[in-house]
Amino acid sequence: MKIQVIGSFLVAVLTLAIAPSYAEQSDGQRASTGGAQTLQDVLARQKGIEVDESFRRENLGDPDKAQSINNMLGTQGGISNADVYRGIRYSEVDIKVSNSGPAADVLVQDGGISWLITRATSIRGYAGYGIGGILVALIAFYFTRGRMTIEGGPSGQTIERFKSFERFGHWCLAGSFIMLSATGLLLLFGRAILIPVFGHEANAAIATFSIWVHNNIAWVFMGSLVAIFLMWVAHNIPNKLDWDWLKQGGGIIGNAHPSAQKFNAGQKIIFWMTIIMGASVSVSGLSLLFPFQMPMFAETFALINAVTGSALPAELLPHEEMQLSHLWHAIVAITMIIAIVAHIYIGSVGMEGAFDAMGSGQVDLEWARQHHDLWVEEEEAKAGQAGR
Ligand code: HEM
Numbered sequence: 001m002k003i004q005v006i007g008s009f010l011v012a013v014l015t016l017a018i019a020p021s022y023a024e025q026s027d028g029q030r031a032s033t034g035g036a037q038t039l040q041d042v043l044a045r046q047k048g049i050e051v052d053e054s055f056r057r058e059n060l061g062d063p064d065k066a067q068s069i070n071n072m073l074g075t076q077g078g079i080s081n082a083d084v085y086r087g088i089r090y091s092e093v094d095i096k097v098s099n100s101g102p103a104a105d106v107l108v109q110d111g112g113i114s115w116l117i118t119r120a121t122s123i124r125g126y127a128g129y130g131i132g133g134i135l136v137a138l139i140a141f142y143f144t145r146g147r148m149t150i151e152g153g154p155s156g157q158t159i160e161r162f163k164s165f166e167r168f169g170h171w172c173l174a175g176s177f178i179m180l181s182a183t184g185l186l187l188l189f190g191r192a193i194l195i196p197v198f199g200h201e202a203n204a205a206i207a208t209f210s211i212w213v214h215n216n217i218a219w220v221f222m223g224s225l226v227a228i229f230l231m232w233v234a235h236n237i238p239n240k241l242d243w244d245w246l247k248q249g250g251g252i253i254g255n256a257h258p259s260a261q262k263f264n265a266g267q268k269i270i271f272w273m274t275i276i277m278g279a280s281v282s283v284s285g286l287s288l289l290f291p292f293q294m295p296m297f298a299e300t301f302a303l304i305n306a307v308t309g310s311a312l313p314a315e316l317l318p319h320e321e322m323q324l325s326h327l328w329h330a331i332v333a334i335t336m337i338i339a340i341v342a343h344i345y346i347g348s349v350g351m352e353g354a355f356d357a358m359g360s361g362q363v364d365l366e367w368a369r370q371h372h373d374l375w376v377e378e379e380e381a382k383a384g385q386a387g388r
Contacts, residue, residue: 035059057082091317102292103318115323120192123327127188127334134338138345148252148351155366159379161357166231170358172224173274179217181337183210188330218285225278228271235262236271241374251371252346262375270343277336284329288322295321297328 029038036059041051060082087093088107095105162170186194187210194203242265248258250266258264263271287294298321301312316324347354353367368376 030055106317106319109317109319111317111320111323115327118327119188119330123330123334124188124192126331127185127337130334130338131185131341134341138342138350142345142349145252147349150352150364150367151257151370152366154353154364157365158356158362159365159368159376160361161363161368162361164361167358167361169224169227169231172220173228176217176221176224177336177340180214180221181333181340183214183217184330184333185337186210187214215289218282218289221278222282225275225282229275232263232271233275236268238265238268241265242268257370257373259374260372261378262372264371266346270339273336273339277332281329281332281336284325284332287325288329291322292318294325297321297324 029040030036035055037056044051084093088095089110091106091109095107097105186206190203190207190210194206198206241259241261245258245260245265248256250264251257252266283294283296287296295316295318298314298316301316302314304310305312305314313320347358353364356363356367365376
């Protein structure tokens with residue numbers, strides 16, 4: 001044990017001792033490796049010191065020295081053709097391959113490692129802090145603001161808020177979204193949380209089940225998203241009333257009851273967020289479900305460049321398209337989860353009487369007057385006309 005400690009100490013001291021002297025020693029050392037990479041090059045790179053790579057670029061081999069192995073290595077022999085390798089690496093040469101498919105002729109693509117690191121650090125961090133943060137904020141809000149109650153208590157009379165087909169559409173959307181969120185998060189955090197706690201085999205089983213559920217339930221989400229859009233878009237067109245509602249904090253902050261039609265400004269924000277982000281998460285999800293068949297980032301970047309004058313990469317390899325689709329899918333999905341957690345809070349424990357709208361479809365008349373006064377007036381006028 002002691003020997004191991006002493007050994008590690010010596011390695012650490014040697015590393016520190018060797019690395020700073022990299023610049024002076026590497027050229028000399030490289031001569032001894034026949035011009036190839038040295039230990040100093042590796043150590044320097046690990047310390048973030050820039051290494052002059054010209055020794056690799058210019059080290060194209062010596063046909064005479066390579067003579068003895070030429071036959072074994074085929075046509076190139078011992079000569080390194082750096083231009084061909086660079087061409088392959090950046091997909092700039094015309095390659096013929098015997099298998100087919102959109103990505104088959106990409107032999108080298110090194111974006112995978114930065115995709116992997118972004119997923120394991122930034123994306124997991126954003127998901128963890130974002131979802132954890134909104135839960136803590138809502139619990140704090142509940143204990144400071146308390147439940148929003150019906151002023152003067154419920155009237156005992158009810159009015160129909162949502163028909164059964166509207167509630168069916170909402171619950172298909174909500175149910176599928178919750179299953180997609182749960183399975184998506186299991187896939188995202190499996191390696192970091194499930195493997196250390198339950199082991200590799202359990203994580204493999206959970207991940208296999210999760211991806212199966214995720215890929216199949218996605219169709220229910222997309223179908224109900226279209227249904228929700230068609231059913232409610234007419235009630236969600238922004239108007240001047242929404243601005244007044246927002247200026248009064250929607251009655252959530254303070255005790256005002258700003259006027260609203262069927263949907264108030266806060267609900268319109270949730271509606272458009274659901275539609276726009278739901279469409280974006282669906283399209284990026286489809287491009288993951290059908291690999292290399294739906295590249296969309298290069299074209300999107302070209303459009304953004306044309307409009308804003310930015311210099312986003314307008315030419316992308318099939319693999320880069322997939323990496324971007326995956327990161328985008330995760331970012332949009334997590335943003336949606338954060339917003340929907342707040343929506344679920346208001347629609348359930350946060351506000352007395354709200355859940356009934358999506359439960360039985362009948363809400364208390366007094367609740368409706370306090371939150372959607374203009375809608376109640378419209379409904380009463382319609383009922384009055386029908387009764388005549
Ligand atoms: C357990 C979870 C959920 C509960 C308890 C819930 C509750 C509600 C309630 C009560 C309403 C009607 C509010 C009103 O009377 O105007 C509503 C509307 C709505 N819900 Fe949900 N919901 C849930 C999940 C979801 C999910 C996951 C989504 C989308 C992915 C969603 C999207 C919507 C939209 C777009 C509306 C219309 C706009 C609005 O009222 O905010 N809901 N929800």
